[in-house]
Amino acid sequence: MTETILDRIKAQKLVEIASDKATMPLNLIEDAARNADEIRPFAESLRRAQATGYGLIAEIKKASPSRGLIRSDFDPAGLAEAYERGGATCLSVLTDMSFFKGAKPYLTQARGASRLPVLRKDFIYDPYQIVEARSLHADAILLIMATLDDAQAAELEACAMEWGMDVLVEVHDREELDRALKLRSRLIGVNNRDLRTFETSLDVTRALAQHVPDECLLVSESGLHAPEDLRAMAEAGARSFLIGEALMREENVEAATARILADPVLA
Numbered sequence: 001m002t003e004t005i006l007d008r009i010k011a012q013k014l015v016e017i018a019s020d021k022a023t024m025p026l027n028l029i030e031d032a033a034r035n036a037d038e039i040r041p042f043a044e045s046l047r048r049a050q051a052t053g054y055g056l057i058a059e060i061k062k063a064s065p066s067r068g069l070i071r072s073d074f075d076p077a078g079l080a081e082a083y084e085r086g087g088a089t090c091l092s093v094l095t096d097m098s099f100f101k102g103a104k105p106y107l108t109q110a111r112g113a114s115r116l117p118v119l120r121k122d123f124i125y126d127p128y129q130i131v132e133a134r135s136l137h138a139d140a141i142l143l144i145m146a147t148l149d150d151a152q153a154a155e156l157e158a159c160a161m162e163w164g165m166d167v168l169v170e171v172h173d174r175e176e177l178d179r180a181l182k183l184r185s186r187l188i189g190v191n192n193r194d195l196r197t198f199e200t201s202l203d204v205t206r207a208l209a210q211h212v213p214d215e216c217l218l219v220s221e222s223g224l225h226a227p228e229d230l231r232a233m234a235e236a237g238a239r240s241f242l243i244g245e246a247l248m249r250e251e252n253v254e255a256a257t258a259r260i261l262a263d264p265v266l267a
């Protein structure tokens with residue numbers, strides 16, 4: 001079978017985790033996690049925002065495997081401030097170095113510069129990464145069903161919840177959604193991008209939204225560029241969004257954030 005980008009990311013990530021564990025043993029990051037800043041409510045902030053407009057998870061993303069370098073003028077703290085002023089509800093910070101040119105300190109810098117709850121956006125395979133996320137002051141983590149089996153996802157979710165963090169469970173098709181709904185988290189991200197092929201279509205949210213139970217908070221992720229995209233997704237049933245590239249490419253990130261949120265479909 002052909003190796004996908006997710007296979008390559010996973011192989012690299014497992015090497016990095018082993019090396020991180022050798023450099024910084026678990027008991028030390030547990031100490032740091034216990035002393036981290038108080039958790040900011042991630043899912044609850046989205047729920048409140050989408051009651052009267054849209055919830056926005058604004059992503060701090062320097063590069064990606066599908067697009068290469070997205071933003072060269074890259075200051076995580078300045079971007080976090082601009083996103084907050086523009087009306088973002090939460091932040092997502094890519095901490096993966098090898099494929100996204102992210103870094104762990106970016107998360108801490110972005111969170112320190114704003115009052116917004118922050119998601120650690122990475123490829124999580126080991127509880128060690130979750131404790132590490134909390135030690136960086138993350139408020140939430142991402143679990144990607146396409147790259148985890150049910151037992152792994154349940155173990156990682158339990159670990160995140162023990163540390164008080166929210167879990168955004170990401171799916172791309174019906175089978176992954178059904179597996180995600182067996183978990184405890186009611187925060188479901190539908191990724192419009194197929195992480196195996198990079199093909200992006202808003203039809204993915206259109207198809208899956210109707211199968212997401214009402215008690216879940218649905219986030220439409222990836223490939224959202226304009227107010228019309230948000231309007232279309234809201235009409236399909238998603239009022240919270242995760243947006244990276246479209247905002248990262250803008251010179252004036254604050255104005256672009258305000259502009260994309262300006263015209264919500266009201267309940």
Ligand SMILES: O=C(O)c1ccccc1NCC(=O)[C@H](O)[C@H](O)COP(=O)(O)O
Nearest residue numbers: 064065066195221222223224243244245
């Ligand atoms: O963005 C990619 O190319 C990518 C490739 C492989 C795995 C994950 C990838 N992206 C992660 C994301 O989920 C996006 O950064 C996020 O949803 C924002 O997407 P966009 O608004 O299209 O930048």
